[in-house]
Amino acid sequence: xxxxxxxxxxxxxxxxxxxxxxxxxxxxxxxxxxxxxxxxxxxxxxxxxxxxxxxxxxxxxxxxxxxxxxxxxxxxxxxxxxxxxxxxxxxxxxxxxxxxxxxxxxxxxxxxxxxxxxx
Amino acid sequence: xxxxxxxxxxxxxxxxxxxxxxxxxxxxxxxxxxxxxxxxxxxxxxxxxxxxxxxxxxxxxxxxxxxxxxxxxxxxxxxxxxxxxxxxxxxxxxxxxxxxxxxxxxxxxxxxxxxxxxxxxxxxxxxxxxxxxxxxxxxxxxxxxxxxxxxxxxxxxxx
Amino acid sequence: xxxxxxxxxxxxxxxxxxxxxxxxxxxxxxxxxxxxxxxxxxxxxxxxxxxxxxxxxxxxxxxxxxxxxxxxxxxxxxxxxxxxxxxxxxxxxxxxxxxxxxxxxxxxxxxxxxxxxxxxxxxxxxxxxxxxxxxxxxxxxxxxxxxxxxxxxxxxxxxxxxxxxxxxxxxxxxxxxxxxxxxxxxxxxxxxxxxxxxxxxxxxxxxxxxxxxxxxxxxxxxxxxxxxxxxxxxxxxxxxxxxxxxxxxxxxxxxxxxxxxxxxxxxxxxxxxxxxxxxxxxxxxxxxxxxxxxxxxxxxxxxxxxxxxxxxxxxxxxxxxxxxxxxxxxxxxxxxxxxxxxxxxxxxxxxxxxxxxxxxxxxxxxxxxxxxxxxxxxxxxxxxxxxxxxxxxxxxxxxxxxxxxxxxxxxxxxxxxxxxxxxxxxxxxxxxxxxxxxxxxxxxxxxxxxxxxxxxxxxxxxxxxxxxxxxxxxxxxxxxxxxxxxxxxxxxxxxxxxxxxxxxxxxxxxxxxxxxxxxxxxxxxxxxxxxxxxxxxxxxxxxxxxxxxxxxx
Numbered sequence: 127x128x129x130x131x132x133x134x135x136x137x138x139x140x141x142x143x144x145x146x147x148x149x150x151x152x153x154x155x156x157x158x159x160x161x162x163x164x165x166x167x168x169x170x171x172x173x174x175x176x177x178x179x180x181x182x183x184x185x186x187x188x189x190x191x192x193x194x195x196x197x198x199x200x201x202x203x204x205x206x207x208x209x210x211x212x213x214x215x216x217x218x219x220x221x222x223x224x225x226x227x228x229x230x231x232x233x234x235x236x237x238x239x240x241x242x243x244x245x
Numbered sequence: 246x247x248x249x250x251x252x253x254x255x256x257x258x259x260x261x262x263x264x265x266x267x268x269x270x271x272x273x274x275x276x277x278x279x280x281x282x283x284x285x286x287x288x289x290x291x292x293x294x295x296x297x298x299x300x301x302x303x304x305x306x307x308x309x310x311x312x313x314x315x316x317x318x319x320x321x322x323x324x325x326x327x328x329x330x331x332x333x334x335x336x337x338x339x340x341x342x343x344x345x346x347x348x349x350x351x352x353x354x355x356x357x358x359x360x361x362x363x364x365x366x367x368x369x370x371x372x373x374x375x376x377x378x379x380x381x382x383x384x385x386x387x388x389x390x391x392x393x394x395x396x397x398x399x400x401x402x403x404x
Numbered sequence: 405x406x407x408x409x410x411x412x413x414x415x416x417x418x419x420x421x422x423x424x425x426x427x428x429x430x431x432x433x434x435x436x437x438x439x440x441x442x443x444x445x446x447x448x449x450x451x452x453x454x455x456x457x458x459x460x461x462x463x464x465x466x467x468x469x470x471x472x473x474x475x476x477x478x479x480x481x482x483x484x485x486x487x488x489x490x491x492x493x494x495x496x497x498x499x500x501x502x503x504x505x506x507x508x509x510x511x512x513x514x515x516x517x518x519x520x521x522x523x524x525x526x527x528x529x530x531x532x533x534x535x536x537x538x539x540x541x542x543x544x545x546x547x548x549x550x551x552x553x554x555x556x557x558x559x560x561x562x563x564x565x566x567x568x569x570x571x572x573x574x575x576x577x578x579x580x581x582x583x584x585x586x587x588x589x590x591x592x593x594x595x596x597x598x599x600x601x602x603x604x605x606x607x608x609x610x611x612x613x614x615x616x617x618x619x620x621x622x623x624x625x626x627x628x629x630x631x632x633x634x635x636x637x638x639x640x641x642x643x644x645x646x647x648x649x650x651x652x653x654x655x656x657x658x659x660x661x662x663x664x665x666x667x668x669x670x671x672x673x674x675x676x677x678x679x680x681x682x683x684x685x686x687x688x689x690x691x692x693x694x695x696x697x698x699x700x701x702x703x704x705x706x707x708x709x710x711x712x713x714x715x716x717x718x719x720x721x722x723x724x725x726x727x728x729x730x731x732x733x734x735x736x737x738x739x740x741x742x743x744x745x746x747x748x749x750x751x752x753x754x755x756x757x758x759x760x761x762x763x764x765x766x767x768x769x770x771x772x773x774x775x776x777x778x779x780x781x782x783x784x785x786x787x788x789x790x791x792x793x794x795x796x797x798x799x800x801x802x803x804x805x806x807x808x809x810x811x812x813x814x815x816x817x818x819x820x821x822x823x824x825x826x827x828x829x830x831x832x833x834x835x836x837x838x839x840x841x842x843x844x845x846x847x848x849x850x851x852x853x854x855x856x857x858x859x860x861x862x863x864x865x866x867x868x869x870x871x872x873x874x875x876x877x878x879x880x881x882x883x884x885x886x887x888x889x890x891x892x893x894x895x896x897x898x899x900x901x902x903x904x905x906x907x908x909x910x911x912x913x914x915x916x917x918x919x920x921x922x923x924x925x926x927x928x929x930x931x932x933x934x935x936x937x938x939x940x941x942x943x944x945x946x947x948x949x950x951x952x953x954x955x956x957x
Contacts, residue, residue, distance in 0.1 A: 140599075147592065153584070160591055167599050174606040184278065199491075200605070203553055207598065209283050210560045214591050216388050217564060221571060221584045223395055228577035241578060315431055322428040329421065332475075339417040340475045 132173040139166030153225065153232045157218050164211045168204050175200035246397050248301030257299040264292030272378035276367040282374045286381025293386045302393035314387045321380030328369055328376065344368040408458075415459045416472040416495040419505070420545045422452050427537035434530035442520055445533050449516045449540065456509040456544075460502035464940050469954035470497040471550075490612045496550030496955040499944035500792075503937060504547040504675050507796050510922065511668040511803060512540045518807060518915035519661035521908075522814055532572065538565040539665055546672040550613050550955055552601045555676065556594065559641070562669050563590040570658040570666075582653035589650045593640030600633035613684055614955040617948060622688035622708075634680050635712075641673035644753060645723040648746050652730075655742035656819075660810025663738075664803045667745065671795055674749065678756060678945060681712065686948030690765040690778050709763045709778075716757025717871065723750030724878045731885050737812065737819050740889065741805045744845060744882055748798040754875065755791030755860050758867045759784040780946060783866035788945060790859030793938045797844070797852045797926065804841040804919045805886075808834055811908045811916070812893065821889065826898035830905050835894045837916045842890060844923050846883035852926035855934075 139162055146159025175197035183198040226232060229240050248254065271278075272285030297305050332341035344351055345368040353365045411418075426448035434441040463470060472495040480488040516536065523529060542562035549555050567590070571583030601611070603626050610616050620627065640647040651670075655663050681689070690707050727747030734740040762784035780788065811834050812827070813819055828835045844851035847858075857879060865872035907913070926933055944950065 147588070156588065160588065160595075163592065163595050167595050167602065170599065171602050174602060182279075199611075203602075203605075205281075205283065206553075206557060210557070210564075212385075213564055214560070214587065217567060218584065218587055220392065221567075221580055221587070223392065224571070224574055224580045225577070225584065228580065237581065241581060244578070319428055319431045323425070323432070326421065326425045326428060330425070333414065333417075338473070338475065338477075339414065339421065342475065 129178075132169060136166050136170045136173070139163070139169065151234045153222055153234065153237075156234075157215070157222070160218070161211070161215060164207070168207050168211075171200050171204045171207065246302050246393060248304060249299050253299045257295050261292055261296060264295070265289055268292065268382075269378075272374055273371065274364070275374040276370045277362045277364065282377025283381050285374075286378040287385060289378075289382045290385035290389070293382070294389045297386075297390060297393060302390065302397055305390060306394050309390070311387060311391065314383045314390075318380050318383035318387065321376050321378075321383065325373060325376040325380070328373055332369070342368040342370070344372075411455070412458055412462060413470075414472070415455045416470060416497055416548055417474065419452060419455050419459065419548065420541055422455070423448060423537045423541035423544070427534050427541060430534045430537060431530055434533070438529070441530065441533060445537065446516055446520070448537065449512050452540070452544070453509045453513050456505050459497065460506050463497055463502040464499060464937060467499070467940060469951075471495070471955050472497075490610065490615045490956070493549075493551045493554050494612065494955065495548045496614065496951070497548060498951055498954060499940035499942075500675070500679070501548055503792065503796070503941035504672065505544060506937070507671060507799050508540070508544050508547060508668050510919075511664050511799060512543075514803070514807075514915045514918055515661045515664040517918075518664070518810070518912050519659070520911040522661055522810060522912055523659065528572075532569070535565045535569050536662070536665065539569065539662075539669070543665065543669045543672055546669070547675060552604070552611050552613060552616070556598055556601060559594055559597070559673075562672075563587070563594065563641075566654075566662070566666055566669060569662045570654045572659055572662070573657070576657075579657040582650075582657040586650045586654045589640055589647070593637045593647070596633045596637035596640070600630040600637065603630045603633075613679070614952045617684050617686060618952050618956070620685060620687065622685070622691055631680075631685055635677065635715075638673055638677040638680065639719075641670070642677060643670055643673075643746055643749055644719050645726050645746070645750075648723065648726075651746050652739045652742040655745065655806070656736060656739040660738075660806050660813070663806045663810075667799050667803055667806075670745075670749070671799055674752060674795065682945050683948045683951050689760075690763055707763075709760045713757050713760030716753055716760065720750045720754035720757055721871070721874060723747065723753065724875065728878045728881045728885070732881065735821050737809045737821055737824075737889065737893070738806065740821075740885065741802065741809060744805075744885070745798075745802045747878060747882065748794075748802060748845070750878075751857070751860060751875065752791050752794050752798070754864065754871065755787045755794065758864050758871065759787040759791070761867060762787075783863045785942070785946070786859055787863035787867070789934065789938055789942045790856055790863055792941050792945070793930075793934065794856040794860060797856045797923075800919055800923050800926075801841055801844040801851075801853055804837060804916060804923065805845065807912070807916045807919070808838045808841060811912055814908055814912070815905045816902055821892050824893045824899070824902075825896045826894075827902060827905065828894040829898065830902075831894075831907050833907060833913055834916075837920055838890065838894065840920050840923060842883075842886040844927070845886065847879050848883075850924070850927045852923050852930065854927065855930035 143159045143162030143164075143166060146162065147156050150156060150159065177194055177196055180194040180196045183195040183201075222232070225237070229237055231237060231240070268285045268289035270285075271280040271288060272282060275281030275285070329340045332343055333339050335341070335343040345354060346352055351365060351368055351371055353363060355363055355366055426445065430441060430445065433444050459470065462468075474493045474495075476492055478492075480490050481492075519532075519536070523532060526532070539562055542558045542565065545558035546555060546562060549558060564587075567583050567587040570586055571580045573579040604616060604620075605611055607624070607626060608616060608619050610619060622628070636647075643651045655666065658666060689709050689712075692707050693711060724747050727743050727745075727750060731740050731743035731747065734743060759780055762781040763778050764781070765778045809819070811831075812824065815831070816824065816827075818824055840851065844853040847853040857875075861872050861875060864875060
């Protein structure tokens with residue numbers, strides 16, 4: 127059962143993130159929801175590489191060198207995904223600064239009304 | 246935003262070189278231990294963000310102009326792509342690892358199942374780590390600096 | 405000859421690496437002078453165009469695949485235990501890839517030439533050109549790669565740089581809001597795709613598309629979840645209803661030269677959808693589906709291709725109808741063309757979805773092993789050819805209409821149809837280009853839209869007559885919409901505010917003229933294009949084993 131806990135955590139994170147993106151009205155909460163989904167997917171990628179009782183995939187002076195090592199490829203994939211997440215987060219927050227400077231509010235319904243009133 | 250008190254400025258002055266050395270250690274040993282370009286660059290950038298928070302964004306914007314950061318960032322990116330093109334010239338394929346097996350720079354090949362960590366190995370990987378680390382330091386610091394400076398201006402004062 | 409042959413061998417990598425090098429050098433070069441930077445960008449895109457034409461000529465004429473392995477000699481490594489893994493990233497170029505990068509080359513070149521004069525009075529232009537070159541590199545990388553995670557990385561590069569370009573006019577609040585909507589939907593779609601890639605990797609330990617296609621067995625539940633997630637994630641990127649909300653906002657608020665390249669990235673998402681469904685899951689596309697509720701199999705007798713076909717056809721009909729209906733009632737010029745673009749995507753998906761119904765498996769025995777082929781019927785093959793031909797036609801037509809809208813905005817600074825009028829006397833060339841685009845979008849001869857739409861109507865009528873009638877009706881409604889725009893913007897009495905407008909500058913006219921010449925050429929000689937360019941692409945799409953065999957050797 128203890129080996130299933132990361133997968134349960136992945137499902138929980140993605141569902142909470144989807145709930146926050148769809149149902150919340152503040153723009154910052156939507157951004158937090160996207161970050162939660164992305165954390166869930168990264169956790170799923172890392173968990174795929176684990177083998178039971180394995181070492182970290184590094185050459186060191188360890189005497190029991192014949193034990194299995196976990197897969198290094200999912201670690202590289204997760205690192206790339208984290209970097210992409212940082213870039214997207216920086217871009218979304220800069221856009222929120224511009225939106226606040228123009229409209230003065232961060233509520234999704236009030237923004238829709240102000241945008242329709244502009245014409 | 247304005248800076249913080251004198252105690253905070255002094256302590257961050259003392260702590261910043263240690264953060265810098267630790268981040269550069271992570272970048273340089275990327276082919277031996279967990280780490281590499283992005284992780285070390287993020288550590289150094291958070292050290293720079295500590296300086297930004299303790300001294301205030303207006304003072305930091307005067308000292309560190311944004312154009313210098315842009316030149317550093319472009320230098321890191323250009324050197325990464327040029328290393329890839331040099332693989333086309335010296336090896337025969339793009340991103341080829343042509344420095345493995347030579348004598349003067351990062352060229353040794355460790356034996357199969359050896360257990361010692363040798364810094365002199367792995368070809369062009371440490372050079373690519375340095376290029377990516379430089380770009381990440383300049384890029385992340387520029388993002389944090391511009392966002393802090395932009396929120397300190399009032400509405401209508403964008404220059 | 406040796407130089408040209410080595411250039412041809414390395415061209416899949418150079419096509420992506422040269423715009424990337426240009427994008428990183430542009431901030432340094434733009435500190436010298438403005439004109440030098442513009443000339444440098446045009447030179448980089450021109451060089452990429454030359455490489456693309458060399459590569460696609462070789463692939464389409466000689467009917468062979470180009471594989472390029474990064475960092476070594478072959479994609480397989482063989483450790484001492486004897487099994488071989490495919491670890492390196494490869495770029496696999498077959499007929500369909502060569503067809504898509506031709507579209508990317510034309511759109512990128514015209515977009516950069518058009519933006520020479522269109523963006524001349526704006527500030528922040530060094531960042532603009534850097535982002536345009538990054539977007540071109542990402543789009544071409546999406547169309548060339550043969551590795552699933554590499555595709556995800558290029559997808560994110562494209563979506564980040566196009567979001568920053570959509571929000572380019574930061575003094576208008578609407579543009580920034582459109583950019584925010586785009587990045588939220590795009591990131592969620594990309595995360596769905598990454599989840600599906602992780603599922604497939606965990607199951608089969610392979611990221612290479614050819615190795616995955618060789619080893620997928622469709623009998624577990626996670627494979628079906630992966631297929632569903634891939635179709636919905638790629639549908640979000642391609643703008644199929646009900647995931648089309650970002651399309652009118654982002655196409656309408658971006659600068660017009662950026663919209664041209666954005667059309668290319670949307671088509672790249674559509675290409676990836678076809679590649680996943682036809683090639684990666686290709687072996688099992690005719691396998692029977694069972695869904696047992698209370699002990700009975702309620703879906704007995706249906707195969708996977710019928711279910712995927714029904715879903716794609718229903719979504720395509722919805723896309724066409726909603727796109728045309730919303731375009732009729734719009735009063736903003738660029739948003740109306742964006743809704744027409746949504747409707748045109750519906751045509752392509754309708755053709756491919758209807759072709760799915762005509763699949764029939766056949767079993768033959770090769771050397772004692774039973775191999776299942778599937779083959780499309782005559783109508784299905786015609787539908788696939790029509791759908792693929794319509795991709796390039798639609799990109800050119802909608803692109804020309806957006807360039808005309810950009811020219812009107814450059815001259816009059818207005819985009820609302822209620823405030824424009826009577827511009828045909830002063831802007832003769834722009835009016836002619838708009839008439840060419842109007843005829844092409846609604847499928848009138850002698851433009852290229854007629855050839856592809858005729859193929860689609862004929863083949864869909866043979867499959868199911870009602871779908872063809874709906875398609876023809878939507879085409880007629882599109883014609884009505886654009887004739888209304890022609891009358892209100894170009895014909896009619898002159899408005900005194902626009903009395904002294906002049907024709908647009910030279911580079912914008914050259915850009916529009918290039919696309920118009922290609923449209924008329926495709927319209928007058930459709931057989932030439934169909935035999936030489938579309939037929940190899942359709943063959944490559946229908947034959948998944950050629951992709952596996954060609955890229956694993």
